[in-house]
Amino acid sequence: MQSETGKIDLAGLRMVPGDGQTVEIAVPARQFKLGGVEYRAQPDPITTAISISRTVGDGWAFKLSFDSVIRGECARCLEPAQLPVSVVAREVHRVGGGEDLESPYLQDDLLDVESWANDALLLALPASIICTKDCRGLCDVCGERLADLPDDHAHERPPDPRWEALRRLDT
Ligand SMILES: [Zn+2]
Ligand SMILES: [Zn+2]
Structure with missing residues (x-):
C-alpha cells in the first residue's frame, strides 16, 4: 500500500493477531544539520520497508528498514562528502x-x-560526516586543505606573546 502522506493506514490492512506483512512506502527525506552543516539523504524520496505484526492484546510491532546515502560537506575540510547508511x-x-x-x-x-x-536516520548517523576516514581537515593558519598540501607544509609562526613577556623578565 503506497500513501501520498508518508503514513500507513493500519486499519486498512485488516490484520488480526498473529498476522504479519511487509509494506513498502516512499517518504520524503528531510534536510537536516549536523554540527552546523546541512545534509540531505538520497535517494529522495526514501523507499522504506515496514514489517508489520499484529500482536495479541490490540498491539503492534513494527520494523523499519532502508538504505540511504547522506550527502553534504565534509565537517573537517568542506569538500563534498557522502556516507552510505x-x-x-x-x-x-x-x-x-x-x-x-x-x-x-x-x-x-x-x-x-x-x-x-527521518528520526531513525539521524540516530543512525555518526556525530560528524567526513570525506575520508583520515581526512586531515584544513590548515588552521592558511585554511588550505591539508590533503592538497605537501607533508612538510608549515608556517612561520609569530612568537607567542606570553614567551615574549617571560623573556623580558629574564633580562
Ligand atoms: Zn574532508
Ligand atoms: Zn597553511
Missing part, C-alpha cells in the same frame, strides 16, 4: 501500555513513517 529501527505499540509501549509514531491507526524514518 543502513537504517533498521523497531517500534512496539500496545494501547494503554503506558509511555514505554505506545509508539509516538502511531496515532489513530496511522503510522507516521515519514517522521519515524
Whole structure:
C-alpha cells in the first residue's frame, strides 16, 4: 500500500493477531544539520520497508528498514562528502501500555513513517560526516586543505606573546 502522506493506514490492512506483512512506502527525506552543516539523504524520496505484526492484546510491532546515502560537506575540510547508511529501527505499540509501549509514531491507526524514518536516520548517523576516514581537515593558519598540501607544509609562526613577556623578565 503506497500513501501520498508518508503514513500507513493500519486499519486498512485488516490484520488480526498473529498476522504479519511487509509494506513498502516512499517518504520524503528531510534536510537536516549536523554540527552546523546541512545534509540531505538520497535517494529522495526514501523507499522504506515496514514489517508489520499484529500482536495479541490490540498491539503492534513494527520494523523499519532502508538504505540511504547522506550527502553534504565534509565537517573537517568542506569538500563534498557522502556516507552510505543502513537504517533498521523497531517500534512496539500496545494501547494503554503506558509511555514505554505506545509508539509516538502511531496515532489513530496511522503510522507516521515519514517522521519515524527521518528520526531513525539521524540516530543512525555518526556525530560528524567526513570525506575520508583520515581526512586531515584544513590548515588552521592558511585554511588550505591539508590533503592538497605537501607533508612538510608549515608556517612561520609569530612568537607567542606570553614567551615574549617571560623573556623580558629574564633580562
Ligand atoms: Zn574532508
Ligand atoms: Zn597553511
